[in-house]
Amino acid sequence: MTRPEPEDTHWLARPETIRLLWRGGSVVLGLLVLADFLVPGYSSFTIDGTFGFYAWYGFATCVAMVFAAKALGLVVKRKDTYYDD
Numbered sequence: 353m354t355r356p357e358p359e360d361t362h363w364l365a366r367p368e369t370i371r372l373l374w375r376g377g378s379v380v381l382g383l384l385v386l387a388d389f390l391v392p393g394y395s396s397f398t399i400d401g402t403f404g405f406y407a408w409y410g411f412a413t414c415v416a417m418v419f420a421a422k423a424l425g426l427v428v429k430r431k432d433t434y435y436d437d
Contacts, residue, residue, distance in 0.1 A: 385407045
């Protein structure tokens with residue numbers, strides 16, 4: 353059972369607004385990838401001339417940053433008892 357949302361919830365915190373933003377963002381990103389057909393590209397290397405290169409490269413870079421942050425967290429985190437006497 354979900355709890356009812358209070359009436360004074362900020363518009364960006366409402367589930368229907370979040371759903372709308374996800375859908376709108378996905379449509380915009382899809383249109384930008386499809387625009388790759390219309391805009392002539394000038395590639396310096398072979399790989400950056402492939403279809404949707406900037407989309408999949410950006411996604412792969414984001415995933416790599418998440419994994420790097422997780423690994424860094426394992427290295428630099430402190431024990432749970434750090435502030436105990």
